[in-house]
Amino acid sequence: MSSPEPVLESRSLLFVRHKEMLKAFIRVLVPHPNDAEDILQEVGVCILSGRDERVEPDLFPSWARGVARNIVLHHRRTWRRSQNMLNYRFVDLVEMAYSRTDAEDDGWKQRRVALETCIERMPPKDKTLLTMRYASALTSEAIAKQQGSSPGAIRVALLRLRRGLLRCVERRLMRAEAHS
């Protein structure tokens, strides 16, 4: 038997490796996380069906995003609410933005654990807001109605929370580095 080719260069494994990037990319194009999840599944089926050919690892992210892009555009009629947010020019600009970061390490792989801890330790009020927006996928308008606030104020609060989380992640990473 001939020596096996490196597993890491097969399409299916590259998909597993780049899944988070693809999910985020799809999320840019699709306003609802459930839709993004559906599209990601469809991209996975498309990539994993047929022969599991070897591909150049460096070319895979762009190719996989191309698959995702086509599937998103195929389904865009079903998301009438967001049609104005999904034109070819915007999709191309997003692809360009992602292609510029392909060569960089996905910093979130290292940051994920720290982020989880930071979310875990958020004050309950902040966590509630984050959960309503990102787990329950409520818009700022819907949250504002529930909390007797304005959508603008909710968005400002969300931005503040996101920045706080990023600062928390950086602090934790620096602390971990100092102890290692």
Added chain:
Amino acid sequence: MIDEERVSSLLVKHEEGVLSGAEMLELEELLASDATVGRLLVDHYSLTSEIETILARHEPMALSLSDTSSTTSSTDRPRLRSVPIAAQSVGKPTRWPRRGFTAALAVAASVMVVLGAKGFFPHRAVQSLSAPGASSAYATVRGPGVPGEIVGTRGRRVIVTGVGLDEGDSIEVGQGGVAVLGTEDGSRIELSAGARFTIGEHQVQVKDGISTRALRLDKGIMRARVTRQPAGHFLVFVTPHARATILGTELSLTVEEHSTQITVAHGQVLFEGLDDGTRVTVGTGQSATTRTRSSGSDASSPALLKDSAPDAMAPTGVFWDFEDGVLPSSFLLGQLVAGPARPGSRMAVVGTLYGWGDFMFTIGIESRTPMIRYSDESRVAFDYWLPAEGSEIAVQIRNRNQKQNYNLVLKQNVREAWTHLDLRLADFQPISDKTKVMEPGDIVDHLYILGGRMGGGPFFVDNIKVWNEP
């Protein structure tokens, strides 16, 4: 110079799908004119996607505890998307049924009540849920009533919301129920059907001069999220075989006739075997099992076994026996199954149907942190069960420093019987650049094991170990 504030506010609206036409055009122009905006967009959505993924895993703990004899961790539970009642009215039909989707809908109301009021596991929720007159109790029953009874100084009582438990009280949960207790410090304890749990029966000495009340689990499964304890305070869980001292964490304890297993989801626990006094610190993602000497286990093995998770134990080595019923998150390929029967082992991993050369089934482990640092004494060992078709096994590791994979293909292996394999990493061959040999100190972080043929039966692996021989 771009206005980052403006870009961020546009992105927050964009992710909600509520940008106006003019704002969308503005975002496009910003993206086209400055690469920094593209970077901000990528970073923004990376964070959004990560937050959504993390929060989607935070389903209520009560769902994870069933009245079975095994326990699960957050890493292998079916993923439940938290779907709010408010969002259902604008929800869309999904093309694929999701696992747990219906269950998520069923619990959505209760989730939102908790979240809307106080967030996950609020510190003061216990008091607010306590029945009148129960405020002085150490723990209080939360949630709906369940079969079973509380026995103690106040006689026998049924398990209903608001009933307080004081020192000396025991709770025994009947079949079909999961009891939830809230303690006075805001910790949350879940008890499976068949569990017997006693409060403060024993005074235990934690440190010199410091004693505390112990919570005793005599049998069954307990899962707890413990509020961080103030300095000098400890919470201690005792079983017939072990003691776990907690500062603030999320853990589960499973007590069987001769053993106690602990699995720590978050935090750190000092875990002690009562039989021989051995101690280990069990951290996030790790589990440990203590067995009594009379349980018939190998007398040469320690009474306390720590099943390491690579993220927490690296780089001293890794070992998985899967007996806790948890497949670590680092396993990209492979599923946890009962596997072909053999004494002393309940669980194994079956290779995922994933073709590679002549091989059909793959177990793939990719650790974020080093499994080991390579040395001439580095070894990988595992038990395997090959089907009748195909007698070859391939084992591959990734050397992060040499930036390539090394493998070993073994022919004519035993089929249809559990067999142990012990390999030296020094015998592994480079795949791409043959001139690059592994150097002492190189990081090994991926492991792949492959076997089985197209059209043949499944390939099983168990007791995977990667370590440096002392």
